[in-house]
Amino acid sequence: MSNRLKVTPNDLSAFWMPFTANRQFKQAPRMMVSAKDMHYTTSDGRKVLDGTAGLWCVNAGHCRPKITEAIQHQAAELDYAPAFQMGHPIVFELANRLVDIAPKGMDHVFFTNSGSESVDTALKMAIAYHRAKGEGARTRLIGRERGYHGVNFGGISVGGIVSNRKMFGTLLGGVDHMPHTHLPEKNSFTKGVPEHGAELANELERIVALHDASTIAAVIVEPVAGSTGVILPPKGYLQKLREICTKHGILLIFDEVITGFGRLGAPFAADYFGVTPDIMTTAKGVSNGVIPMGAVFVKKEIHDAFMTGPEHMIEFFHGYTYSGNPIACAAALGTLDTYKEEGLLTRGEELAPYWEDALHSLKGEPHVIDIRNIGLIGAIELAPIPGSPTKRAFSAFVKAFERGALIRTTGDIIALSPPLIITKGQINELIDHVRDVLRSID
Numbered sequence: 001m002s003n004r005l006k007v008t009p010n011d012l013s014a015f016w017m018p019f020t021a022n023r024q025f026k027q028a029p030r031m032m033v034s035a036k037d038m039h040y041t042t043s044d045g046r047k048v049l050d051g052t053a054g055l056w057c058v059n060a061g062h063c064r065p066k067i068t069e070a071i072q073h074q075a076a077e078l079d080y081a082p083a084f085q086m087g088h089p090i091v092f093e094l095a096n097r098l099v100d101i102a103p104k105g106m107d108h109v110f111f112t113n114s115g116s117e118s119v120d121t122a123l124k125m126a127i128a129y130h131r132a133k134g135e136g137a138r139t140r141l142i143g144r145e146r147g148y149h150g151v152n153f154g155g156i157s158v159g160g161i162v163s164n165r166k167m168f169g170t171l172l173g174g175v176d177h178m179p180h181t182h183l184p185e186k187n188s189f190t191k192g193v194p195e196h197g198a199e200l201a202n203e204l205e206r207i208v209a210l211h212d213a214s215t216i217a218a219v220i221v222e223p224v225a226g227s228t229g230v231i232l233p234p235k236g237y238l239q240k241l242r243e244i245c246t247k248h249g250i251l252l253i254f255d256e257v258i259t260g261f262g263r264l265g266a267p268f269a270a271d272y273f274g275v276t277p278d279i280m281t282t283a284k285g286v287s288n289g290v291i292p293m294g295a296v297f298v299k300k301e302i303h304d305a306f307m308t309g310p311e312h313m314i315e316f317f318h319g320y321t322y323s324g325n326p327i328a329c330a331a332a333l334g335t336l337d338t339y340k341e342e343g344l345l346t347r348g349e350e351l352a353p354y355w356e357d358a359l360h361s362l363k364g365e366p367h368v369i370d371i372r373n374i375g376l377i378g379a380i381e382l383a384p385i386p387g388s389p390t391k392r393a394f395s396a397f398v399k400a401f402e403r404g405a406l407i408r409t410t411g412d413i414i415a416l417s418p419p420l421i422i423t424k425g426q427i428n429e430l431i432d433h434v435r436d437v438l439r440s441i442d
């Protein structure tokens, strides 16, 4: 083992870890040193089953040869080319390949480096689009309670997770929020999309009436809310949002950073639900999480609204040094090849019934108050320890890791989202780990 891997706790102080209980971690570090397919190997040589595809991103599994080779080749061939006023072939190739698998009508792609950047890009596009069309008063943005749209200022403004917002001042002005769609009293232990709650979409009509449609640029939602602990859209809810947005000339943005690239058993949630947004934000699965990348898909009409004025002028004053970075593009192409060869963008559809039954077999286990599932996503909600919210789920997470499974928790909810290559046997193994953990925690 190389020296780099033999870190001692004293070496850990310089790195301020993101979204981490730093002090707890540094007392008892959980270190991964390698990964292959469905498993990590820890610094003490244990195999850990990846029940979360990293952070909902490693959809094709770990260290897949096509992706590794593509990156190696590209790094030796063209490491970087300026993203502004210059191009390189594979970024165009990638945009075409992405449009080929995108929902019909989403004809253009803008590259970013993360989900957060995709979201802020989409919000800026929406406001600038209306202005380009002569409707410059349309600046308001509508998000949803409990929504997660990354951590940049635009994303936390339209997002609705209190702990991600409350420390950071007044955020963007002119933002309103629809209610979330979590109705445990009516929908607990529903398999798949819940029956009750489509009427919550009508809250958008109330918000539109309050502000007037002429001031609203866009509505942004996750088709399935992930990071808040998996909240599903009630039957018919997304269709209603689409109708209301269309009626009022408001752009509908689907944040597909988690749902994109096969997570629901269809290439995108837009395909799964049969509802096409105007803008779609993605990241994570676009490059299998291997090299940072995000992609914002837009309808032709939106793109074309910018393509006016003198031809030597920049049409959209926005972009990142690493938009369409060649190595990230190579990783994404290797990823798309892997998805295609192995049918991964639709594999979840075959596995979903098995996954659903396995998850719901946890009903009746200690602490479990709800189970939710869709595609290859699952959530097991635990009753909180009175006075110590999140503690029970966090113990479950630590215990699961010690036993050999990576799960993810938010609040008192365990969220599962394995790589799309998972086998039925590995689904059983993952659920057995969770069952044993639930039986062993207080």
Ligand SMILES: Cc1ncc(COP(=O)(O)O)c(C=O)c1O
Binding pocket: 113, 114, 115, 116, 117, 119, 148, 149, 150, 151, 222, 226, 227, 255, 256, 257, 258, 283, 284
């Ligand atoms: C729906 C959604 N949007 C945006 C993001 C932010 O992505 P990133 O962490 O790549 O900035 C996430 C991350 O989990 C997400 O789930």
